[in-house]
Amino acid sequence: MHVLILGGTAEARALAGLLHGTPGIRVTSSLAGRVASPRLPAGEVRIGGFGGAEGLAEWLREHAVDAVIDATHPFAERISFNAAGAAATAHVPLLALRRPGWVPVEGDDWRDVASLEEAARALDGLGDRVFLTTGRLGLATFADCPQWFLVRSVDAPDTPMPARTELLLARGPFDLPAERDLIARHRIDVLVTKDSGGAATSPKLTAAREAGIPVVVVRRPPVPEGVPVATTPEGAAAWAATAARPGASRVR
Incomplete structure (x- = not known):
């Protein structure tokens, strides 16, 4: 099973580490290339854009990707929408790994x-x-x-x-x-x-x-509707392990 992680975040690296070496799973992490010396995750790595949603959909088909996990930065708005469009076009299941936002506490201004x-x-x-x-x-x-x-x-x-x-x-x-x-x-x-x-x-x-x-x-920008969400790398890894099974998109 080939899993593509759209990454660059600490959560994406942790997820790649969890999936890399798992029997039956091949993991590829895609980095945007905006940082000169990024911290590289475990497994295969590609750097650079795809050419929009259509380019990403073509890449998914060409590389026989079975599941996509969008673990990009919360403010990487464009790639998240491109991922949703590409996954729908290529008929590949998609999960968003999104860290919870910050919440003010007493004393904050x-x-x-x-x-x-x-x-x-x-x-x-x-x-x-x-x-x-x-x-x-x-x-x-x-x-x-x-x-x-x-x-x-x-x-x-x-x-x-x-x-x-x-x-x-x-x-x-x-x-x-x-x-x-x-x-x-x-x-x-x-x-x-x-x-x-x-x-x-x-x-x-x-x-x-x-x-x-x-x-x-x-505040965070809008995200694509209808995409299941995991809030931890462990939750995303569990989803990836069962992504081909019916009902796998119902992640909490």
Whole structure:
């Protein structure tokens, strides 16, 4: 049985590790190629796009894929819709592995917004020193903002940045003591983040709460309807092991 994992996340790597070497299962992980030196999962790996939903459907047929698991980042909106369209076209079962989103707790001061553009506008009046952790691809949205920004990214941005910017190249996971120190050392007034979910980057939320600073949180984009969901790699692995059986799409 050939399983294609659309990955790049920690959950995707964990899933590939669970499936790799399992008798009767061949696993291929597909990475978008947006990170210069990605952490490679176990099993076969391909890097690069497919050419939209039609290109992905053709790839599924050519490589005799029996099941697809969309374990991409929660904000990789386009590939999730392409995966749903391709799976339907190629008549291949599809599962989404989605980590739960973050939930505010007592003491949090969160400002929910629907986009990076709204996040940039929401900064007015929240302070002058911004810790921006939304990734390098959307950095140009903040290019005209007057605030000072601490930008944390895995790779160096190649898009316009705010005039007052300090760049911090780092890859998670990040621990709470380090996040506390970063916020205090840079005298951060406000944190801007996407609702990526998971534990790898969540300590910044705790550090912001402890420091009493507001957090601008970009909500997740829409996802394709009708796609069964698993919230853990173990749940996705169990689905993959039985994907050819009737009723396998009913995952909780």
